[in-house]
């Protein structure tokens with residue numbers, strides 16, 4: 001049956017509204033974007049204490065960094081610094097500014113004087129220059145100025161930075177809204193397109209046509225990686241042959257990225273030009289690292305401060321300095337550095353002005369030469385990698401690719417995906433729609449957001465849109481499973497750990513690889529004693545019976561907080577968890593090989609109090625934060641235990657799927673089967689499965705206290 005077509009302009013308009021709400025929700029929760037330059041010393045200290053600012057600084061050095069940016073080194077003001085390092089130099093106080101953060105450097109006295117040509121007409125504060133943190137040590141912080149988000153600069157960097165010398169400064173972290181800006185621009189562009197502008201892929205994505213019949217690849221493919229399993233080979237064959245869309249469905253541990261690496265290499269062999277994207281820098285760097293191991297030449301686009309050190313040599317900015325084409329840029333850089341160094345030695349204001357003028361011209365020339373060099377480098381490279389929002393940068397303007405591949409597509413907002421897909425002809429999306437979608441802060445974003453001017457039937461269609469609905473999910477619903485191939489051998493979990501999610505969510509299609517299906521903690525490559533725990537892959541501590549009740553911190557806010565999953569805790573259950581961890585460690589399992597996860601923040605805080613100091617290496621986290629990760633042993637604390645049989649957060653299958661598919665050799669569930677089994681049929685089946693297959697244990701409340 002033909003899919004019901006969706007109006008592209010209406011879709012774009014709905015997305016714009018949803019994104020607006022989401023951005024507002026995000027900004028109000030961070031409160032960073034609106035902070036003015038002139039704030040009291042007390043507020044500055046509070047901002048530092050909450051990890052959002054760094055106070056008491058001076059500019060101590062300046063040089064030309066990557067991409068010709070001016071990089072300033074900011075050190076503690078010796079006049080007020082309170083602590084010193086062993087070499088007697090002042091040390092920065094505790095702060096939460098990290099490499100990659102977008103920050104603004106403010107003059108402590110800014111706003112107080114409000115003089116000079118920078119004074120804005122509306123009387124707002126004079127705000128200092130913005131940049132990206134490139135390095136942080138205990139004695140200084142380095143910030144690269146200019147080109148925020150690839151935009152144009154309004155004033156010459158050297159001059160702006162020059163104004164910071166000998167001032168008392170402080171640095172504030174800003175909300176990074178590049179992603180939102182790019183999503184908005186993309187949706188605006190999509191909304192304005194006429195039918196003639198729509199690509200085949202776009203028409204498929206909105207149900208205006210069905211996907212073209214894939215090419216039957218009959219000749220045998222020479223796979224470069226001899227270890228690929230049949231489902232991986234099948235997915236690669238399918239993706240090579242597809243004309244417009246191919247989804248690679250990778251359940252936990254099935255080698256989704258492994259498969260993409262081979263696919264990329266196969267495309268390269270066929271002389272195709274490929275853009276590879278992911279929602280986060282880590283997801284992209286992971287692919288860059290693996291391609292580099294295979295000696296595939298790649299260009300990685302993105303601010304060097306945010307890239308893993310191991311992939312820096314493939315970064316576009318570094319390549320502009322090290323490639324053959326870069327020599328024309330080098331001379332100018334050298335000259336700029338010399339000029340810059342001379343400024344500090346020059347006393348006369350007039351001479352300094354001349355140097356500034358020279359620098360200004362040099363920078364202009366540098367940028368022109370560099371931009372040519374960048375263009376050539378990108379144009380010549382057949383594999384380009386960027387985050388989804390990075391794909392909207394100026395470096396990729398007017399670049400055409402034969403294929404766009406998105407990894408972790410089920411964790412990206414649809415609008416984010418479109419940044420890289422607007423002119424794509426053929427698309428490969430890899431992901432797992434049965435794990436958690438991207439985190440969305442705004443609520444209430446369903447039907448009422450449909451644009452008013454829509455025809456009634458259109459409204460009906462748009463009703464279903466929420467930001468959490470991913471492109472991956474939507475395409476599957478629109479065109480059915482014919483557009484996807486699933487990877488079916490998993491290389492992570494013991495068979496007993498895998499069996500339930502496989503049966504319940506993956507149509508019983510998952511198989512455990514021979515190398516992992518019977519692995520136990522006792523088989524770890526270091527000394528572990530054989531115990532009831534280390535020889536058992538699946539343990540269920542069933543707390544039913546009412547002796548392990550959940551607690552809500554504040555009854556007043558319980559309704560709202562339950563939704564957010566913040567305030568629930570269960571002290572008695574936490575004791576069961578702690579006892580289990582003790583037993584694992586006593587048997588010889590290293591704390592670093594154990595993770596304790598829970599859906600509730602209240603419980604996480606409680607567990608942290610009990611276990612953090614005792615086992616610094618133990619990983620403690622939320623289920624959502626642990627997506628994409630794995631550990632030898634995982635203990636899950638389900639928390640919910642009440643007479644009303646309310647399960648809140650646990651009602652979300654995808655969250656439980658993530659929780660139960662993180663371990664390799666040992667999964668221990670702590671929870672009240674009586675409360676949980678009444679939450680949904682999925683939960684009922686899970687409890688039945690545990691009762692039959694897990695090593696079932698009943699904790700004694702009296703014994704724990």
Ligand SMILES: Nc1ncnc2c1ncn2[C@@H]1O[C@H](COP(=O)(O)OP(=O)(O)OP(=O)(O)O)[C@@H](O)[C@H]1O
Pocket residue numbers: 227228229232250251252253254255256257258259491492628629
């Ligand atoms: N064909 C294979 N033969 C042997 N090992 C494999 C194979 N495919 C994948 N693996 C291994 O499985 C593990 C998971 O692979 P990879 O990191 O590619 O998975 P993923 O599906 O991207 O991960 P996630 O489950 O986090 O999404 C890796 O240790 C990888 O080496």
